[in-house]
Structures are given as C-alpha cells and as structure tokens.
Amino acid sequence: MHLILGLRRGLYKGTLLTYSRDLPSFATYFFAYERLRHWTGAAALEEEESPDYYSWAWRTAVSGGVAGVCGWAVAIPMDTAKNRHQASMAVRKCKSLKGLHIELSLFLTCSANPPWPL
Numbered sequence: 680m681h682l683i684l685g686l687r688r689g690l691y692k693g694t695l696l697t698y699s700r701d702l703p704s705f706a707t708y709f710f711a712y713e714r715l716r717h718w719t720g721a722a723a724l725e726e727e728e729s730p731d732y733y734s735w736a737w738r739t740a741v742s743g744g745v746a747g748v749c750g751w752a753v754a755i756p757m758d759t760a761k762n763r764h765q766a767s768m769a770v771r772k773c774k775s776l777k778g779l780h781i782e783l784s785l786f787l788t789c790s791a792n793p794p795w796p797l
C-alpha cells in the first residue's frame with residue numbers, strides 16, 4: 680500500500696508546475712508562429728490561387744523554428760523550477776511556494792549573470 684501511495688504522490692508531484700510551464704510556453708509559440716507567418720508573407724501565399732510552394736515551405740519552416748526558440752525561452756526557467764521541485768521529493772528542499780519562488784529567482788539570477796566569463 681505504501682508503494683502505491685508513494686507512486687501516486689510521485690506521479691502527480693509538480694502537475695501545477697507543469698501547467699505553469701506549458702501554458703505560457705505554448706501560448707508564446709503559437710502567437711510567435713502566427714505573427715511570423717503573417718510578417719514573412721507565408722499566410723498570404725497560402726491564400727493565392729497558385730502559390731509558390733517552395734517559398735511558402737521555407738517561410739513556414741523559418742516561422743516554426745523561430746517560434747520554437749521563443750517558446751523554449753519561456754519554458755526553460757519554469758522547467759528548471761519544476762525539475763528541482765520533483766527532484767526534491769527525497770531531499771524536501773522546497774516545501775512551499777516561497778521555496779519555489781526562491782529557487783526560481785536563484786536560477787534566473789545565475790542564468791542572467793553566469794559565473795564564467797563570456
């Protein structure tokens with residue numbers, strides 16, 4: 680019984696953090712993708728009667744690639760906090776939202792000012 684309870688607790692640990700990572704990340708991805716397709720003209724090429732498929736494919740691919748980078752740029756800090764929270768099951772380092780806030784702010788501070796020279 681203890682094993683099942685531990686498995687269930689471990690399986691759902693960090694679910695809200697996963698949502699808080701995924702929702703802004705996907706929103707950023709789709710917003711950037713649609714804006715970039717409109718800006719590069721891929722959306723307009725799609726509506727033409729005989730579009731240039733080679734140009735349309737490259738514009739769509741570039742839009743998707745840049746949008747993916749934007750989406751991951753939003754997701755990585757929260758993903759780090761989520762992974763630390765899930766890994767803290769044995770350590771019990773982050774017991775509250777305040778602890779998660781401190782961990783996330785430490786990550787952002789360290790990533791903005793890396794200890795090594797650039």
